[in-house]
Amino acid sequence: MNRQIADVNAVTLTATYADGSITMVNSVACVSAASFRAADVASEAIIAAFGVNMATATLQANTVPLPTQLAGTTVTVKDSLGVERLAPLFFVSANQINYQMPPGTAAGQTTITVRSGNGTVSLGVMPITRDASMAVRTRNDSRGVSPEGRLPISRTSA
Numbered sequence: 001m002n003r004q005i006a007d008v009n010a011v012t013l014t015a016t017y018a019d020g021s022i023t024m025v026n027s028v029a030c031v032s033a034a035s036f037r038a039a040d041v042a043s044e045a046i047i048a049a050f051g052v053n054m055a056t057a058t059l060q061a062n063t064v065p066l067p068t069q070l071a072g073t074t075v076t077v078k079d080s081l082g083v084e085r086l087a088p089l090f091f092v093s094a095n096q097i098n099y100q101m102p103p104g105t106a107a108g109q110t111t112i113t114v115r116s117g118n119g120t121v122s123l124g125v126m127p128i129t130r131d132a133s134m135a136v137r138t139r140n141d142s143r144g145v146s147p148e149g150r151l152p153i154s155r156t157s158a
Contacts, residue, residue: 026051028114028124033098040129043105046090048098049075049114049124055092056117066090066100072117075099079128080108101128 028051031038036048057071066088068074075087075097085102097114107128114122 026053026120026122028054028112028122030112030124030126038126041101041126043101043107043128044103045101046098047087047101047126048096049112050096051114051122051124053094053118053120054097054114054116054122055094058091058093060091061089073097074115076113076115077102077105078111078113079106080110081106 028049029038030047030049032041033046033048041047055071055073059070061067061070068086068088070089070092073089073092075089076084077087078084083104083106085105087099087102090098090100101110105128110126110128112124112126114124116122
């Protein structure tokens, strides 16, 4: 049986009662690691997730491609089409995780599930609003990366 309850910050949490025990699901807040805003996030963006008890150790990735598990912690993203993908992880700690929104994540509302190495589960939602080709802005005039991957460069005279 599932029940919705709210913590002291009015964050909705899910409690599951089964076999005489209650399992609480923590909440996780996800934002762009570049702007610390939840708006204008694209597939493949770097995300900062904040919560509690999300990892049993503090570790950073030291391999490429990025791992999808660090210290037993995983982040799963379920996109608006219902497709679930494991997120590549840069860094995990008890209160913060930095990860890449998985390539191919469809625009729309996503559900983020963090599973710690000790079994703690944290849930959150995050909107994906545009495609990755529009995610990078290099100047205040909104000019970004060209389709060929080139950045606009200004030359000044000496």
